[in-house]
Amino acid sequence: MPKIVPLNEEVTFEEVGVVGRPIISKTDLKGIITFVNSAFCKLAGYDKSELVGKPHNLVRHPDMPKAAFKKLWETIEKNEQWRGFVKNLRKDGKYYWVEATIQPMFDENGNKVGYISARKPVSEKDKEKYEKLYKELTQKEEK
Numbered sequence: 001m002p003k004i005v006p007l008n009e010e011v012t013f014e015e016v017g018v019v020g021r022p023i024i025s026k027t028d029l030k031g032i033i034t035f036v037n038s039a040f041c042k043l044a045g046y047d048k049s050e051l052v053g054k055p056h057n058l059v060r061h062p063d064m065p066k067a068a069f070k071k072l073w074e075t076i077e078k079n080e081q082w083r084g085f086v087k088n089l090r091k092d093g094k095y096y097w098v099e100a101t102i103q104p105m106f107d108e109n110g111n112k113v114g115y116i117s118a119r120k121p122v123s124e125k126d127k128e129k130y131e132k133l134y135k136e137l138t139q140k141e142e143k
């Protein structure tokens with residue numbers, strides 16, 4: 001897949017018509033996407049067929065610090081719920097902010113089969129806060 005050039009341009013829930021809708025994705029245990037709903041596709045700017053079967057880092061934005069995802073995986077691998085603020089990269093290079101929760105899914109025998117994530121919009125105040133925080137963290141990580 002061609003590399004996406006990030007643009008400093010935001011897309012909001014309002015602009016893609018997903019206000020009040022759940023933004024859902026599911027993965028296997030390794031983070032390969034197994035399901036996305038149509039609101040997720042609208043927000044990320046992809047068709048379903050372009051997402052299912054791909055690693056979830058497809059929407060990873062370069063402004064996100066590695067430490068955030070390290071904590072995410074440590075938390076969900078312990079079968080705990082992770083909640084956090086994420087700046088994501090759309091197919092068109094624009095970005096969108098979400099407040100995400102991720103938790104494990106189990107089958108009827110209690111075996112862990114994957115993870116499910118739901119997202120909601122982020123306030124302008126929190127966007128500013130996390131933009132700043134993540135900038136500091138990514139700059140530290142580059143050193």
Ligand SMILES: Cc1cc2nc3c(=O)[nH]c(=O)nc-3n(C[C@H](O)[C@H](O)[C@H](O)COP(=O)(O)O)c2cc1C
Binds near residue numbers: 025027055058102116
């Ligand atoms: C259910 C689930 C949903 C995820 N959603 C996102 C997401 O929206 N954006 C993102 O950058 N990473 C998401 N991740 C984390 C990615 O799997 C990945 O760890 C992250 O993008 C960093 O990429 P890397 O691990 O290749 O460094 C999700 C993981 C899981 C299990």
